[in-house]
Amino acid sequence: MRDLDRLLRDSLKSVGDAFAPSDPAAARQRYVERRRRRLFTMSFGSAAAAATAIALIVYLTPASDPDVRRPALDVTSRFLTVTESIPVGDAPSGIDIGEAGVWVANSGDGTVMRINQTFNEVAETVDVGGEPDDVAVGEDALWVADPNRSVVTKVEISEAGGAAEQTEIEVPLPQQHLDIAFGGDAVWVVAATEGILYRIDADTDAIDRWDGARLASDVSVDGDGVPWTLGRHQGRRIITPSAEANVTSSRVITDASGDLGTTRANADLAAGAEHLWVSLNTGRVLMLDPGGPVVAQHDVGGSYTGISVYRGLVWAVTGSGDDQGSGMLTRFEDGTGDRVGAPLPLTGRPFDVAVGRTGIWVTHNSSDSVSRLRATSD
Amino acid sequence: VGAHALAEGPLGLMERSEHARDEAVAALFDAHYAPLCRLAYVILGDAAVAEEMVMEALLKTFSGWWRIRDLDAADAYLRRAVINLCRSRIRRRAIEARVNATVHHGEQRRRPDWDPEMHETKRIVWEAVLKLPERQRAAVVLRYFEDLPEAQIADVLECSIGTVKSQLSKARAKLEKTLGPALTGGER
Numbered sequence: 001m002r003d004l005d006r007l008l009r010d011s012l013k014s015v016g017d018a019f020a021p022s023d024p025a026a027a028r029q030r031y032v033e034r035r036r037r038r039l040f041t042m043s044f045g046s047a048a049a050a051a052t053a054i055a056l057i058v059y060l061t062p063a064s065d066p067d068v069r070r071p072a073l074d075v076t077s078r079f080l081t082v083t084e085s086i087p088v089g090d091a092p093s094g095i096d097i098g099e100a101g102v103w104v105a106n107s108g109d110g111t112v113m114r115i116n117q118t119f120n121e122v123a124e125t126v127d128v129g130g131e132p133d134d135v136a137v138g139e140d141a142l143w144v145a146d147p148n149r150s151v152v153t154k155v156e157i158s159e160a161g162g163a164a165e166q167t168e169i170e171v172p173l174p175q176q177h178l179d180i181a182f183g184g185d186a187v188w189v190v191a192a193t194e195g196i197l198y199r200i201d202a203d204t205d206a207i208d209r210w211d212g213a214r215l216a217s218d219v220s221v222d223g224d225g226v227p228w229t230l231g232r233h234q235g236r237r238i239i240t241p242s243a244e245a246n247v248t249s250s251r252v253i254t255d256a257s258g259d260l261g262t263t264r265a266n267a268d269l270a271a272g273a274e275h276l277w278v279s280l281n282t283g284r285v286l287m288l289d290p291g292g293p294v295v296a297q298h299d300v301g302g303s304y305t306g307i308s309v310y311r312g313l314v315w316a317v318t319g320s321g322d323d324q325g326s327g328m329l330t331r332f333e334d335g336t337g338d339r340v341g342a343p344l345p346l347t348g349r350p351f352d353v354a355v356g357r358t359g360i361w362v363t364h365n366s367s368d369s370v371s372r373l374r375a376t377s378d
Numbered sequence: 379v380g381a382h383a384l385a386e387g388p389l390g391l392m393e394r395s396e397h398a399r400d401e402a403v404a405a406l407f408d409a410h411y412a413p414l415c416r417l418a419y420v421i422l423g424d425a426a427v428a429e430e431m432v433m434e435a436l437l438k439t440f441s442g443w444w445r446i447r448d449l450d451a452a453d454a455y456l457r458r459a460v461i462n463l464c465r466s467r468i469r470r471r472a473i474e475a476r477v478n479a480t481v482h483h484g485e486q487r488r489r490p491d492w493d494p495e496m497h498e499t500k501r502i503v504w505e506a507v508l509k510l511p512e513r514q515r516a517a518v519v520l521r522y523f524e525d526l527p528e529a530q531i532a533d534v535l536e537c538s539i540g541t542v543k544s545q546l547s548k549a550r551a552k553l554e555k556t557l558g559p560a561l562t563g564g565e566r
Contacts, residue, residue: 004554005522011503012523016416021429028407035403035437139541140511140548158511185544203544 184225
């Protein structure tokens with residue numbers, strides 16, 4: 001290692017020190033002139049921008065409707081509309097957003113697809129095999145969970161944002177449902193039958209296990225990189241944080257005192273900046289203090305669900321499981337626990353939701369598509 | 379404002395003030411241009427683009443006169459601006475390369491502008507660094523060319539120290555793999 005450090009230092013310094021800019025005096029003159037031109041343009045540009053901003057504020061100031069929360073983020077506008085429907089692979093399930101696109105796991109055909117967010121079309125298909133159920137985008141790699149093969153596939157993302165190299169990581173368990181999340185320089189995987197939380201180091205791919213998660217069925221990582229698991233203990237649902245993203249130590253188990261129900265399947269957990277959110281297969285969405293008690297709950301209907309948090313808003317997609325594949329997308333505020341705006345009815349068996357800077361994305365499991373949504377005020 | 383300035387009138391004052399600003403900005407240019415060009419060149423491997431990136435960084439950073447007041451922070455501002463522009467340039471180039479690869483199969487990638495007199499091993503090492511992903515490349519150059527500690531690298535790259543450590547670790551692993559023969563003194 002010391003040899004490499006020395007070699008790098010010697011080589012890079014040698015390259016840099018030998019380099020001299022072509023004509024610094026001419027560059028200096030060019031710089032002074034360009035700066036003057038830019039300042040001149042900026043002074044006129046600023047005046048025009050100020051006038052435009054004032055006009056926009058006047059135009060967009062909301063009506064005095066107490067039910068409508070309309071802060072700066074446009075996704076809070078009252079109505080949600082599907083703007084694009086993008087055909088993807090067979091039975092899309094999990095979805096996550098990366099820098100270069102939206103990644104979707106197609107459980108029916110063993111592929112993962114990247115959707116280009118500018119052109120709203122599939123830009124890349126990666127064949128991972130099996131039945132990929134969920135995806136988590138890390139810093140340099142995409143992590144794909146396949147519950148039937150008990151395999152997590154790591155797909156390295158190239159610097160241009162596309163897929164580069166695949167590594168299969170075997171989670172040492174029989175067939176399990178795997179929930180997967182990225183955070184704190186690691187990928188967190190839950191194997192539901194045994195309820196164990198696994199940590200895969202994003203750099204080394206080394207796997208650690210933590211048995212303290214208590215029959216965990218879902219995992220979500222908060223903004224500090226701490227994974228929270230939704231599990232069960234003595235017949236009750238519980239939420240458990242592992243300490244400082246380290247599976248070898250744990251903090252006190254947070255018991256939600258039975259408010260989370262007693263069943264195990266079809267629940268989802270999301271860790272917001274202020275609260276924890278759980279959506280249950282009974283059609284209820286609950287907001288909890290990280291300390292334990294449920295502080296807000298809503299009945300949204302449906303029998304299965306996906307939940308996501310982005311910039312203080314919580315997004316729950318619920319499906320009824322009927323023949324029409326109907327469902328609903330509902331928003332809540334992480335700070336107050338209130339509903340925001342009107343829910344949006346969906347079709348095609350909505351399955352999972354991801355929200356990011358580029359919008360709201362929902363997978364439709366039966367219509368083999370991903371819809372992109374935007375919020376509008378009318 | 380002295381009596382002479384008052385006698386000169388407001389237009390004269392503005393002109394003098396403009397002139398003084400230009401002089402100050404030019405002095406900052408003289409102080410920072412060459413070192414920043416070297417930094418950009420080590421990251422990009424392209425002399426002309428490196429100079430253009432530095433020019434743009436200087437223009438962006440010193441477009442507003444008010445930003446120049448904090449002269450002590452000028453180094454950090456400029457370094458960050460150059461690194462950000464270089465990283466954007468690398469990303470754009472990578473996308474262009476992907477597009478070109480689909481249009482022009484088999485066309486060779488442009489090689490960096492290096493000195494023909496450069497020692498072979500150093501050239502190989504630099505070439506390997508230029509093949510790293512943009513964030514790893516920036517971290518390596520800031521660590522080994524600029525000699526910055528991890529905390530300052532994190533500040534420039536606007537990420538956590540942990541991320542800097544992991545990026546450097548990944549970069550070292552890749553370089554060790556690529557540079558096996560050069561590290562052990564073998565021929566390539």
